[in-house]
Amino acid sequence: MNRTLRDRDDPVRCNRDMRRATWESDGLPYASELTRQNFADLLTVLRWNRDHDVRFYRCTSTLVPWNSQFDLEALPDYDEIRRLAEACGALVDDAGMRLTFHPDYWCKLASESPATVDRSVEAVEYHADWLDLMGLDRSPRYAINVHIGATYGDKTATAERFRDAVRSLSPGARRRLTVENDDKPGLWSVTELAASVSDPVGVPVTFDYLHHYFTDRGDTYREGFETAAATWGDVRPIAHYSEPKRLRDPEARPQAHADRVADLPAWLRERADVMVEAGAKERALAEIRSA
DNA sequence: AAGTGTCAAGCATTA
């Protein structure tokens, strides 16, 4: 989100949503209206980003609320929504910006439950539909970034299920999928992802700097990044950078992200497009640029 | 008008 635009008297935001009861009573027409407003505001955010030299944007997964329940073409305002989406994509492309999605925590492609896998595959697919609607390349340049996010007590079997889910994706979804290292020691490190997911089925690994602290397996940050970077082929790698909130607030969980960042490593910026993950969002970026 | 608790989706971890 963009805090500057969100905090205006007339807020600009792309995550208008509704609850189940509203979906059941108001259905597609209301979903269409929210989607239209979300895309209209996405265009405003992207213009702001272009004008302020913010070249990397993580878009909300609530861009099209309840999209698991319908196809985009079914929306009453589809034509207008498509025009707005195409304008968003053209702006991103013309300005050389990157735009990524990060499906929510319940997107579990390697779940032991086939129904959960089906819903998760469907979630990745509708994120890909949005990127297609915007006319953006089917490439991890415009990533749909997920975590495996679980082991189910058996990493080998979990990796196998993840690979099967990847193989079941449509080309537009599969070619944009990336997988990120987790933030708990028992879960997935960059080395494990590179070996069990990237090498066999070609999914690039997003290196998250803070998460590497919890899953480093003895590798330095640079070593972890190099392992991940090698999985990106011709596409410039994505890295996530954030600092622990605990540096400023001793009560905070070790995994919690700080509102701001102080030190964005130069070596990382040289090799990757870096997404700053900070509570203060674009303000955190402005502050390190002016420092 | 402003504040509070709960809400579609899944796991690992901690209490």
Add this chain to the structure above:
DNA sequence: TAATGCTTGACACTT
């Protein structure tokens, strides 16, 4: 066995 966090807003309800 039950909270908690992951992110933040929608909505119903209370003040």
